[in-house]
Amino acid sequence: MSAIGPVEPGGETRPSAPPPLPHGPRGPLGSHHGHLARLYGRHRRTVLAALTAAAVLAAGVLLYTTRPRQPPPPAAPFPSQVTAVTYLKPQARGPETNKRNFSFIVELTVESGPPVTVTHISQPYTGLSTTSSPHVPFRTKEGSPRKIVITLRVTECGELPGNVGLPFLDVTLRNTRAIRTHSFILGPRYAQDLSTALQVACSNDFR
Template identity: 40%
Template sequence: MSGTGHGSEQPGGSYGALGPVEAAEGAKVVPHAPLPRRGLTRRQWYALAALLLAGGTLLVARHAADRPAQAANSPPPYPVQVSGFSYGGQLREAAPGGHEFTLRVLATATGPFPYEIVEAHQSYRGITTTVVGTALPRTVEPGRQVEFDVVYLVTDCAAAPRDAGLPFLDVTLRNTRAIQTVSQILGDGYARDLSRNLHITCPDSGIRT
């Protein structure tokens, strides 16, 4: 029997090769359509909103809890930043021919932190000062005023200023952060009383005491 068998050689040297399967005539190839997406139900939206709200509340509470710990660990301000000084008036005027007079100074804490007054003195040559009325160092608490009196002793009229137009008082302050010495300008009243007492103590003759 003659004819072409299944094992006959085909062009290209392959045996029994099958080509791609094609759709039958008249058949339609329908691609897979994507599944329809379902939106979140109202209950699911409420659950998601509650979850987000709980997460935000927890984050805010955590930051609020961290703030006091950070504030407790941070150092207080420098003493000069929380201190205030003003003139409290004249307590004792210099007597003619005398060498002493007394002026009052007021100290306050301008913030929520205390500080100490360690020392107060006048830096003019020819004048020495002594703080009386309170023992130093003295703590100045927030909300409270501390008064201390400064006794001025003129030791050399030639070196002492005749007119103290812008006098200042040097004060040494201390807290747990630092110790500082600063010059405090106490205003016009202090300058006027200091100059008047210097004129009484040291007349314009320039005679040394």
């Protein structure tokens, strides 16, 4: 009976090399390293994005803080500073006009700034009532002078002076800045025409 024992190396016969260790993404160690690499890549991208956003934000804040601030727009002028009332002439009277009613024409001009609204017109004499055409309130803007007919009606001659010195109109004006009442002195022609009208209206009834 014969038996075959282990083959002894000899000649060109050599023991075979051991199989290579697993590496790369296929083995367990390779999978672990690959996972770590992916985590690192994602973390790196997140950090870079955060740093970029912070840099952009910092640049914007720096630009905002270093940019010179624009001065606020100037405030609108007070309405009385830019409004003028000029006396033009007495309005012609018709034959049927009551002698105790008389009218004068004035012109209101806004020289600059926002539109001005006239909310009230009056005069200082208690023996006279005052109305206007157009009726208040009405608005006038820059570059558009407004003619106004002021009608006065004598209600009590005893409350009126025989000779008017410097008569004026109290006009309440409003714009986006304020509302103010201003006294406009209309000059000697208006004083003379008003005195004449009062003489006709009251004859000898002056106190």
